[in-house]
Amino acid sequence: MYSQGLIGADGRTEESEAFLDAFQKRIDAEEKIEPKDAMPEGYRRTLIRQIGQHAHSEIVGMLPEGNWITRAPSLKRKAALLAKVQDEGGHGLYLYAAAETLGVSREQMTEELLSGKAKYSSIFNYPTLNWADMGAIGWLVDGAAIMNQIPLCRCSFGPYARAMIRVCKEESFHQRQGYEIMLTLCRGTAEQKQMAQDALDRLWWPALMMFGPHDADSAHSEQSMKWKIKRFSNDQLRQKFIDATVPQAEYLGLTVPDPDLRWDDSLNGGKGGYAHGDIDWDEFWRVVKGDGVMNRDRIKARKKAWDDGAWVREAALKHAEKRAMRKTQEAAE
Amino acid sequence: MTEQETPLWEVFIRPRNGLAHRHVGSVHAADEVLALDAARDVYTRRGEGNSIWVVRSDAIAASDPDHADETFDPTADKIYRHPTFYEIPEDVGHM
Ligand SMILES: [Fe+2]
Ligand SMILES: [Fe+2]
Numbered sequence: 001m002y003s004q005g006l007i008g009a010d011g012r013t014e015e016s017e018a019f020l021d022a023f024q025k026r027i028d029a030e031e032k033i034e035p036k037d038a039m040p041e042g043y044r045r046t047l048i049r050q051i052g053q054h055a056h057s058e059i060v061g062m063l064p065e066g067n068w069i070t071r072a073p074s075l076k077r078k079a080a081l082l083a084k085v086q087d088e089g090g091h092g093l094y095l096y097a098a099a100e101t102l103g104v105s106r107e108q109m110t111e112e113l114l115s116g117k118a119k120y121s122s123i124f125n126y127p128t129l130n131w132a133d134m135g136a137i138g139w140l141v142d143g144a145a146i147m148n149q150i151p152l153c154r155c156s157f158g159p160y161a162r163a164m165i166r167v168c169k170e171e172s173f174h175q176r177q178g179y180e181i182m183l184t185l186c187r188g189t190a191e192q193k194q195m196a197q198d199a200l201d202r203l204w205w206p207a208l209m210m211f212g213p214h215d216a217d218s219a220h221s222e223q224s225m226k227w228k229i230k231r232f233s234n235d236q237l238r239q240k241f242i243d244a245t246v247p248q249a250e251y252l253g254l255t256v257p258d259p260d261l262r263w264d265d266s267l268n269g270g271k272g273g274y275a276h277g278d279i280d281w282d283e284f285w286r287v288v289k290g291d292g293v294m295n296r297d298r299i300k301a302r303k304k305a306w307d308d309g310a311w312v313r314e315a316a317l318k319h320a321e322k323r324a325m326r327k328t329q330e331a332a333e
Numbered sequence: 334m335t336e337q338e339t340p341l342w343e344v345f346i347r348p349r350n351g352l353a354h355r356h357v358g359s360v361h362a363a364d365e366v367l368a369l370d371a372a373r374d375v376y377t378r379r380g381e382g383n384s385i386w387v388v389r390s391d392a393i394a395a396s397d398p399d400h401a402d403e404t405f406d407p408t409a410d411k412i413y414r415h416p417t418f419y420e421i422p423e424d425v426g427h428m
Binding site: 034037038083098105106107162163166170313314316317319320324 | 337338339341357358359360361362363364367374375376378379395397398399
């Protein structure tokens with residue numbers, strides 16, 4: 001996966017009060033909304049945008065890891081990484097299928113990604129510089145994705161919820177294989193452990209940004225929560241992730257690159273949790289808006305894949321046409 | 334985009350013999366042969382099934398959810414369709 005707090009969602013609707021109330025009643029009763037059901041335009045638009053961003057993130061997310069498949073250090077690691085990247089492609093396709101039930105076409109979504117109009121998770125605009133990054137991505141990026149996706153399994157829109165259940169089942173292997181890579185490096189030579197620390201240093205903050213802007217700056221979050229598209233706010237999910245991940249870093253013997261990180265008894269309604277330092281939101285917006293290290297590369301790679309595949313799509317359609325024609329001819333004879 | 338759109342297929346998978354095929358999602362493919370290949374790759378990477386059906390999405394006719402009340406309402410008021418509607422003395426035993 002990799003959905004992130006939705007960027008620039010627009011949940012405005014213009015329907016009558018009675019219609020919106022009736023819809024909200026269904027949501028409050030935990031009824032699932034299915035594609036052909038009447039729904040507010042804002043609900044439809046928000047979902048098309050969110051599921052589309054999520055699908056694009058899965059697809060673009062194949063690139064930073066695909067980068068290391070040929071250089072994996074052993075056959076076991078190569079097979080695992082290949083299977084993981086293939087899963088991400090599958091996640092993208094489940095999600096495109098879910099979005100298509102809302103009346104948007106695959107071609108339209110592809111075009112929006114390639115033209116730069118559609119967003120995807122900012123995390124994939126960071127480069128993967130050494131093998132340890134494969135460990136850190138599985139552990140942190142898939143870990144953050146899982147935090148985001150588990151509540152989405154209860155999303156009010158049926159096809160999205162069902163796709164998420166399938167995705168969540170597959171994600172746990174992703175996170176575990178990543179953590180195992182980190183563990184192996186941390187138990188290796190001092191140099192290998194340093195590689196793991198370096199990967200954590202570079203990916204920690206971008207992983208926290210995956211949950212999206214602070215609640216106070218996340219304008220459309222409230223409507224999404226009311227419609228039960230989202231179940232937890234960006235900050236709530238981020239906190240859960242930090243609380244789960246800091247002890248895992250300690251187990252590895254690695255240092256989380258945040259000098260302000262400390263246990264705070266007052267967090268999580270008195271249950272305690274980790275308080276963290278300030279997130280560099282300027283960097284987040286810079287990357288979201290297209291100025292990350294890898295933004296141009298990622299879209300270039302997707303464009304190339306799409307263009308290089310054009311003759312295959314064309315040939316397959318022509319072949320199907322020919323077969324259909326032959327069938328009608330045979331039937332006529 | 335002037336390119337021709339690749340048709341959409343709905344995918345149904347039977348998890349194992351003895352169970353019915355169940356809808357799992359959809360794929361795009363030029364024809365049924367490629368649709369089956371794509372469905373296998375996308376929906377059965379971990380032993381999810383032993384049989385796949387694909388059906389052109391535009392070949393499915395569906396009831397209208399806006400008329401769900403009229404369509405399914407009569408089933409609720411025909412209580413004589415249920416076994417509990419009939420009174421049989423306990424002495425008769427289980428029936
Ligand atoms: Fe994924
Ligand atoms: Fe994943």
